[in-house]
Amino acid sequence: MGLLYDFYGGLLTQKQQKVFGLYYLENLSLAEIAEEEGTTRQAVHDLLQRTEKRLAGWESKLGLVDRYLHEFGAVQEVKRAIRALEKLLPADEPIATAFAQANTALTRLLTILELDTENRQTIIF
Numbered sequence: 001m002g003l004l005y006d007f008y009g010g011l012l013t014q015k016q017q018k019v020f021g022l023y024y025l026e027n028l029s030l031a032e033i034a035e036e037e038g039t040t041r042q043a044v045h046d047l048l049q050r051t052e053k054r055l056a057g058w059e060s061k062l063g064l065v066d067r068y069l070h071e072f073g074a075v076q077e078v079k080r081a082i083r084a085l086e087k088l089l090p091a092d093e094p095i096a097t098a099f100a101q102a103n104t105a106l107t108r109l110l111t112i113l114e115l116d117t118e119n120r121q122t123i124i125f
Contacts, residue, residue, distance in 0.1 A: 001055065003065045003069075004059055012055075016050075019048060030045055075110060082106070
């Protein structure tokens with residue numbers, strides 16, 4: 001639910017955002033949320049169910065989370081390949097320099113695409 005909320009949470013009503021946040025992000029119980037909202041536990045449960053269905057519906061139509069996960073997986077593969085190549089590099093300075101430049105360019109690209117969530121400064125280190 002977290003990624004769905006990250007991608008589509010802004011499309012929810014303020015009440016849906018608040019209740020979703022209290023339940024999923026702050027780990028409050030249905031009873032605690034109901035008390036805070038001045039409603040019943042069942043009403044909170046129903047609101048959460050509708051919200052989850054709405055988020056899932058947007059994902060089934062738009063597929064943004066699926067696309068992100070696919071792209072993120074591809075980025076991880078590239079990172080692993082770069083690490084493996086780095087270990088095979090000879091101590092030849094021109095090759096190491098070219099590799100470092102390619103790594104820097106790839107890091108910039110990933111930052112632009114916002115896919116490098118582990119470390120925005122460098123891919124390898």
